[in-house]
Amino acid sequence: MADSAFLQVSQLSKAIKKEPILQDINLSLNKGSIYGFRGKNGSGKTMLFRALCGLILPSKGTVKVDSQILGEEISFPPSVGVLIENPGFLNGYTGFKNLKLLADLTGKISDERIKESIRIVGLDPEDKRKYRKYSLGMKQRLGIAQAIMEEPELIILDEPTNALDSDGVEEFKALLLKLKSKNKCILLASHDKDELNFLSDTIYLMENGKIMDTYDMQGEEDE
Numbered sequence: 001m002a003d004s005a006f007l008q009v010s011q012l013s014k015a016i017k018k019e020p021i022l023q024d025i026n027l028s029l030n031k032g033s034i035y036g037f038r039g040k041n042g043s044g045k046t047m048l049f050r051a052l053c054g055l056i057l058p059s060k061g062t063v064k065v066d067s068q069i070l071g072e073e074i075s076f077p078p079s080v081g082v083l084i085e086n087p088g089f090l091n092g093y094t095g096f097k098n099l100k101l102l103a104d105l106t107g108k109i110s111d112e113r114i115k116e117s118i119r120i121v122g123l124d125p126e127d128k129r130k131y132r133k134y135s136l137g138m139k140q141r142l143g144i145a146q147a148i149m150e151e152p153e154l155i156i157l158d159e160p161t162n163a164l165d166s167d168g169v170e171e172f173k174a175l176l177l178k179l180k181s182k183n184k185c186i187l188l189a190s191h192d193k194d195e196l197n198f199l200s201d202t203i204y205l206m207e208n209g210k211i212m213d214t215y216d217m218q219g220e221e222d223e
């Protein structure tokens with residue numbers, strides 16, 4: 001039997017216009033854990049995350065979510081929340097209305113759950129301001145709310161604390177640990193080493209589209 005990890009990446013490579021972007025990536029990721037990804041700008045974190053949520057197809061190798069091959073058996077992971085770069089929120093709508101529009105695509109999320117998600121990230125679901133009036137940090141918080149509102153099994157967050165103030169970062173850390181305790185599989189890319197060290201069970205260091213190092217953080221002392 002092959003490995004039965006929740007998210008199984010085997011020999012994943014991606015080239016764009018013959019340029020290697022991801023090279024021979026192998027990962028076995030489980031629920032109830034936080035996986036940190038760090039690496040310089042352009043090292044491939046975002047492209048890897050795109051491949052893991054079915055937004056780009058591998059040139060070689062496979063991504064399996066819950067034993068199903070992405071791009072073959074399923075197009076997208078069945079239960080995934082994603083924050084990659086700027087979510088395509090609409091300027092003329094409130095935060096709630098923006099999330100409501102997305103929620104209506106699946107029809108699975110109640111208005112109450114949308115409001116709860118907005119509260120969880122420290123925003124006010126009754127805020128009547130339009131998205132265009134939001135500060136950068138508020139936009140980022142709304143992006144996090146969008147990623148968690150469906151209570152997905154797999155949560156993929158690319159630089160989620162960019163633009164967050166220190167309270168926002170602390171709230172975010174508490175939120176992630178809570179989601180971990182609810183047995184979610186969480187992937188997080190960040191340039192903040194302390195944040196990754198604090199949150200991650202395992203950290204992967206990426207360079208030139210490859211995983212260059214793996215650090216097992218369990219049992220490590222925080223300074």
Ligand SMILES: Nc1ncnc2c1ncn2[C@@H]1O[C@H](COP(=O)(O)OP(=O)(O)OP(=O)(O)O)[C@@H](O)[C@H]1O
Pocket residue numbers: 016021039040041042043044045046047048
């Ligand atoms: N649409 C595209 N077409 C061709 N190459 C691309 C495209 N998007 C990204 N790349 C290239 O893929 C490589 C990996 O980029 P990626 O955005 O995944 O890096 P990253 O680790 O997320 O960087 P950052 O820390 O800046 O977010 C880079 O060399 C980039 O130039």
